Amino acid sequence: MRFSISRFVLPALVLSMCSELVNAQAITHWYFGASVAKTSYDLEASDFSRGFSGGEETFQFVGEDQDDTAFQIVYGYQFSRYLAFEGSLFDYGEYDREGSTVFSDVVVVDFLGNTTTVDGTGTVQASIKHRGFAAAALGIWPISQNFSLKGKLGVSFISSDVDVSTTFNVPAFTLGGVDFPATVIVGREEPDDSQVALNLGIEAEYRWNKDWSVTAFFERNLDVEADFVSEDTDLDLVGIKLLYHY
Numbered sequence: 001m002r003f004s005i006s007r008f009v010l011p012a013l014v015l016s017m018c019s020e021l022v023n024a025q026a027i028t029h030w031y032f033g034a035s036v037a038k039t040s041y042d043l044e045a046s047d048f049s050r051g052f053s054g055g056e057e058t059f060q061f062v063g064e065d066q067d068d069t070a071f072q073i074v075y076g077y078q079f080s081r082y083l084a085f086e087g088s089l090f091d092y093g094e095y096d097r098e099g100s101t102v103f104s105d106v107v108v109v110d111f112l113g114n115t116t117t118v119d120g121t122g123t124v125q126a127s128i129k130h131r132g133f134a135a136a137a138l139g140i141w142p143i144s145q146n147f148s149l150k151g152k153l154g155v156s157f158i159s160s161d162v163d164v165s166t167t168f169n170v171p172a173f174t175l176g177g178v179d180f181p182a183t184v185i186v187g188r189e190e191p192d193d194s195q196v197a198l199n200l201g202i203e204a205e206y207r208w209n210k211d212w213s214v215t216a217f218f219e220r221n222l223d224v225e226a227d228f229v230s231e232d233t234d235l236d237l238v239g240i241k242l243l244y245h246y
Contacts, residue, residue, distance in 0.1 A: 028210065028245040030246055032075045032076070033243035033244055034074065034242060036069065036240060037070045039068050039236065041065070041067070043230060046063075048061075056103065056104055058101065059100075067095075068095055070092045070237055071090065071091050072088045072089065073088060081140060086135070086137075086138055090134060091131050094129045095128055096125065096127050097125070097229050098123075098124070101123065102121050110178075116174065120171055122167050122169055125165045126229040130160055130224065131161070132156060132159050132194075136153060139153075147207075150202070150203040152199070152217075156198075163189075167184060167187075168186075197222055197224050199220070203216070203217040203218075203241075212244060214242055215243065216240055217238070219237040
């Protein structure tokens with residue numbers, strides 16, 4: 001009889017202890033911290049055309065992979081063992097694009113009202129910075145007392161600062177009976193853009209005590225662009241997050 005009881009009691013005690021370990025994962029509700037990550041952009045070759053002084057200007061950017069370092073300040077609230085809400089301020093770093101430009105039928109006017117049209121080529125360099133804030137819900141799957149997996153779904157409000165430098169090679173032309181030699185004109189633009197992107201992610205958190213945890217994460221922002229130098233492209237982050245819980 002003694003053997004029979006222990007046969008059933010011991011497994012039950014083990015299961016109960018395991019259950020208690022999972023359930024014992026501390027919920028302190030508020031938390032804040034910071035993260036550092038590597039950003040990755042997969043930029044495809046692209047063309048952009050627009051009007052330019054009565055003519056047309058076309059930018060041709062090459063396809064390339066770009067990466068930089070991103071930083072985030074995080075603040076969140078955990079409602080239960082299975083759900084949290086998180087806000088963050090971020091700087092996704094900077095990336096550059098290079099390409100060429102072609103302009104055609106551009107109108108040139110002198111002080112007397114004489115006009116002519118010119119065609120030419122040039123080069124273009126652009127620097128793009130993405131900053132902003134994000135809000136997301138996190139679904140939590142507690143694996144053990146110290147370890148949990150999380151799924152993230154939210155939106156990123158992104159402000160894009162763009163700095164474009166263009167060099168135009170203008171050929172020789174005649175205007176009002178005056179011959180002008182070939183010349184080079186350097187231009188600069190600083191357009192700003194803002195957008196909302198869907199934010200998805202997965203996280204693995206290790207909480208070594210009641211107050212502190214470290215998280216490895218992957219995050220993707222869908223269809224991020226930057227004015228006329230970048231079409232929709234996914235912005236990926238892989239990084240580490242350190243959190244203080246209270």
